[in-house]
Amino acid sequence: MILMKDVHKTYANGVVALSGINVDIKQGEFVYIVGPSGAGKSTFIRLMFREVKPSNGTIRINDINVNDLKERKVPYLRRNIGVVYQDFKLLPKLSVYENVAFALEVIEESPAVIRKRVMEVLDLVGLKNKARFLPDELSGGEQQRVSIARAIVNHPKIVIADEPTGNLDPETSREIMKIFEEINDRGTTILMATHSKEIVNTFRKRVIAIEDGLIVRDEHRGDYGYES
Numbered sequence: 423m424i425l426m427k428d429v430h431k432t433y434a435n436g437v438v439a440l441s442g443i444n445v446d447i448k449q450g451e452f453v454y455i456v457g458p459s460g461a462g463k464s465t466f467i468r469l470m471f472r473e474v475k476p477s478n479g480t481i482r483i484n485d486i487n488v489n490d491l492k493e494r495k496v497p498y499l500r501r502n503i504g505v506v507y508q509d510f511k512l513l514p515k516l517s518v519y520e521n522v523a524f525a526l527e528v529i530e531e532s533p534a535v536i537r538k539r540v541m542e543v544l545d546l547v548g549l550k551n552k553a554r555f556l557p558d559e560l561s562g563g564e565q566q567r568v569s570i571a572r573a574i575v576n577h578p579k580i581v582i583a584d585e586p587t588g589n590l591d592p593e594t595s596r597e598i599m600k601i602f603e604e605i606n607d608r609g610t611t612i613l614m615a616t617h618s619k620e621i622v623n624t625f626r627k628r629v630i631a632i633e634d635g636l637i638v639r640d641e642h643r644g645d646y647g648y649e650s
């Protein structure tokens with residue numbers, strides 16, 4: 423489902439972020455991406471939804487060859503991938519409901535489908551009763567739940583999360599992890615870059631460690647492997 427062969431990435435300023443990545447991730451896996459700051463984790467996950475283009479190598483997501491994808495086809499790739507960020511990236515003037523609905527409005531779903539799907543995902547993340555709230559009326563954990571709801575409302579096959587618990591306290595982080603596990607249990611592939619030793623060692627999954635642009639470890643039910 424996600425296949426990378428000998429992928430390199432050198433940014434325009436000459437920084438080598440990835441220098442020969444080979445990976446095969448199957449549908450339904452839950453994978454942590456760990457490693458020191460600047461190791462290339464964000465670059466690695468951004469390659470998958472073409473926020474970053476590889477300098478060399480092959481990337482395939484399902485049947486899509488990400489390298490050769492024409493710019494106008496990139497939105498089709500992104501429909502298969504939900505993205506969750508550390509800082510939530512919610513639209514501040516839109517309600518919880520509207521933030522989640524927006525993802526379906528841009529692909530012109532019918533109002534009836536939008537209403538049904540939005541309420542379903544808000545129920546899944548436990549925020550049905552706060553549908554009319556604005557983002558700044560919510561706690562950090564609740565805001566992250568909204569951004570997860572937005573990421574999955576289109577039923578993507580893959581959810582990519584870049585440090586999703588980075589701004590949350592340990593208890594809230596565990597609650598967010600349980601939501602990710604529930605999404606994974608429904609068959610969605612999850613890729614999560616994280617610096618959280620506690621999360622990785624508590625919720626055991628496949629661990630891919632990146633250092634200096636290379637995969638140095640790839641273990642099923644692995645541990646965090648760094649001090650903090």
Ligand SMILES: Nc1ncnc2c1ncn2[C@@H]1O[C@H](COP(=O)(O)OP(=O)(O)OP(=O)(O)O)[C@@H](O)[C@H]1O
Nearest residue numbers: 433435437438439458459460461462463464465466
């Ligand atoms: N847009 C960019 N232009 C130039 N260099 C970049 C760009 N984005 C990242 N880099 C560099 O590429 C390297 C890898 O960065 P990346 O963000 O992938 O690391 P990371 O492992 O996600 O780090 P962190 O854990 O701190 O988020 C770093 O040296 C970084 O400075």
